[in-house]
Amino acid sequence: MPLFISGIFYLVLLLLLAVISATETAIHSARDLEERLERAGEGGVARKLRSITANPFVQLHRTLLLSATLNLALAALGLHLVSGPFRTLGWQPWLTAPILFAGTVLVGDVMPKFLAAWSPSAVLLGSLRLLHPLRSVLDPLARLADRATDALIQRLVPSQVKTRVPMTREEFETLVEMREEQGLIDPAEAEIIREALDIERLTVRDCMVPRVDLTLLSAEDASARAALVLDQSAGRFVVIYGETPDVVVGVIDTQAWRLAGRPAWQEMITHVSFVPETMPVLDALEKHLQHTVLPVLIVDEYGGLEGMVSQEEIADWLLYEAAPWQGEAGEVRELGNGRYLVDGGARIEDVSQELQLPLPLAGIDTIGGFVLNQLGHAPKPGERIQVPGADLKVRRAVRARILQVELRLHGSRAAALPEETESENL
Numbered sequence: 001m002p003l004f005i006s007g008i009f010y011l012v013l014l015l016l017l018a019v020i021s022a023t024e025t026a027i028h029s030a031r032d033l034e035e036r037l038e039r040a041g042e043g044g045v046a047r048k049l050r051s052i053t054a055n056p057f058v059q060l061h062r063t064l065l066l067s068a069t070l071n072l073a074l075a076a077l078g079l080h081l082v083s084g085p086f087r088t089l090g091w092q093p094w095l096t097a098p099i100l101f102a103g104t105v106l107v108g109d110v111m112p113k114f115l116a117a118w119s120p121s122a123v124l125l126g127s128l129r130l131l132h133p134l135r136s137v138l139d140p141l142a143r144l145a146d147r148a149t150d151a152l153i154q155r156l157v158p159s160q161v162k163t164r165v166p167m168t169r170e171e172f173e174t175l176v177e178m179r180e181e182q183g184l185i186d187p188a189e190a191e192i193i194r195e196a197l198d199i200e201r202l203t204v205r206d207c208m209v210p211r212v213d214l215t216l217l218s219a220e221d222a223s224a225r226a227a228l229v230l231d232q233s234a235g236r237f238v239v240i241y242g243e244t245p246d247v248v249v250g251v252i253d254t255q256a257w258r259l260a261g262r263p264a265w266q267e268m269i270t271h272v273s274f275v276p277e278t279m280p281v282l283d284a285l286e287k288h289l290q291h292t293v294l295p296v297l298i299v300d301e302y303g304g305l306e307g308m309v310s311q312e313e314i315a316d317w318l319l320y321e322a323a324p325w326q327g328e329a330g331e332v333r334e335l336g337n338g339r340y341l342v343d344g345g346a347r348i349e350d351v352s353q354e355l356q357l358p359l360p361l362a363g364i365d366t367i368g369g370f371v372l373n374q375l376g377h378a379p380k381p382g383e384r385i386q387v388p389g390a391d392l393k394v395r396r397a398v399r400a401r402i403l404q405v406e407l408r409l410h411g412s413r414a415a416a417l418p419e420e421t422e423s424e425n426l
Contacts, residue, residue, distance in 0.1 A: 003085035010077050014108050017070040022112035023127040024063045026120040065145060074104060169197060204284050205277040207317040208298050208307035210345075212401055214239050217265075219249050226265045230254050237295055237308065240269055246304045248274075248297055274299050277306050281314055289314070338409040341395065344368030344402040355409065357389050367392075368402035 078100050086096045116123045167175075173194070180190040215233040217226055217240050230238055233254050240249045250269040257268045273288045273296045288296045295310035331346035332354055342351055348367050352359040364370045371392055374385045379397045386392075395404040 003081075003089075006077065006081055006085060010074065010081065013070055013074050013077065014104060017067065017074065017104075017108040018112040019127055020063050020067045020070060021109050022116040022123045024067065025113045025116035026124040026127070074108070078104070169200075173197065200280065200282055202281040202317075203277065204275060204279050204281055204296070204298050204309045205306065207281055207314045208277075208309040209235065209313055210307045211245075211305050213345075214308055216241060216245055217252075218242075219266075223265065227262065230257055230262075230265060236312070237310070239297070239305070239308065241305075248305060251295065251297075251308075253294070270294060272296055276301070284309065285311070285314065335406075338411070340407045340409075342367050342405045342407050344371075344396075344404055351407075355390075355407070357387075357407075357409070359387060367405055367407075371402055371405055372400070 078097075082093050082097045082100065087093060176185070176190050176193050179185045180187060185193075213235075215229060215235055215238045217229050217238050219240050219242055221229070230252060231254075236255055237251045237253060239245075239251055241247055242249055250271045252265060252268045253270065257263070257265065260268070272294050275284055275288065275296050275298055277298050277300055284296060289309075289311050293311060295308045295313075297308050298306045300306050331343040332351060333341045335341055340355065344367060346367050348359055348364055348370050351357070351367050359367075359370065364373060371385060371394060372379060374387075375383060378400045379394045379402050381394050381397055384391060384393045389410055391408045391410075393406045393408070394402055395406045397403060
């Protein structure tokens with residue numbers, strides 16, 4: 001091949017490699033694609049941009065495949081130039097080869113990456129004109145390369161060796177942080193992913209309806225009273241017990257009982273599973289709640305009834321964690337002048353975080369349980385306790401259970417909280 005034709009061909013491949021190298025870096029670094037999408041409207045450019053933002057790894061796969069092909073072609077053509085035309089001109093191969101290699105790396109890799117890091121979105125938009133028409137060629141080649149690689153690995157690697165090591169939680173969290181910093185996912189999406197990861201740490205005790213909130217019915221009660229309890233039950237399921245509330249016979253689905261025409265309640269008793277309070281939520285969903293609306297009953301280490309959990313309670317818990325409702329029935333309601341009305345069942349960790357109040361967390365789950373523990377006796381409305389930074393007063397209580405607590409922040413903390421909240425909103 002003549003030197004002129006070989007040189008032109010080499011320069012074309014080198015420029016193409018430069019475009020691919022810049023595109024690869026731009027995919028990792030683009031941060032302002034959302035602004036570009038808004039300005040692009042709904043035209044062809046916007047559709048191409050959205051295809052990249054929806055799944056950037058597909059575009060990256062194409063660039064890597066094309067980059068590997070171009071590097072191989074350049075290496076073969078460079079070897080031909082060094083050993084053929086350049087040598088004929090009297091150039092020494094040991095001097096020509098390093099110069100050609102350095103120029104190829106500088107023009108085809110280093111400079112494009114610097115350019116892409118400086119203006120990633122502009123580079124990515126420009127590369128679309130090159131890569132998008134090549135999809136019909138690159139996608140079949142990428143699938144063929146994947147299948148060939150998998151077949152080669154299965155043939156060469158022993159079957160007892162795992163070819164794909166599962167990603168650990170820490171690695172996945174690091175990956176999410178990297179993608180957030182690169183602008184490939186926004187902070188809200190990253191927070192949703194972290195909330196989803198936290199599911200594996202939840203136990204059924206975190207999501208259960210506690211025993212004090214369950215509707216209990218003795219198996220020895222008269223039919224008239226049982227029908228009244230089933231009709232007035234606030235929850236869907238009523239727990240039927242024997243001699244004591246810890247000797248559970250089963251549950252009755254009040255919704256199914258009403259739809260069946262309110263038959264004899266003994267015919268509607270359904271046996272359910274018992275699980276320990278330390279069982280992870282994901283295990284309970286997989287083993288007991290995957291294909292049924294029936295709940296499972298939660299027992300403590302002594303076999304006593306602790307509560308009940310179903311698909312509905314778990315879904316409510318997860319939805320509340322992702323988007324807590326701050327309406328009238330919110331767990332923490334501001335009354336003004338540094339005063340807050342707190343539901344007794346609110347988790348003490350959530351109250352401490354929302355009001356920026358250093359409440360002790362060890363061994364106590366709810367704010368009502370914390371006040372009860374501090375008082376040391378059955379509470380009465382109006383009783384008060386003091387903690388660093390706030391005063392707590394019992395507003396409503398039923399027997400030994402605290403339903404509402406009024407929390408009054410001390411002056412400096414009450415004045416600081418609105419400012420911090422306002423700065424967070426900004």
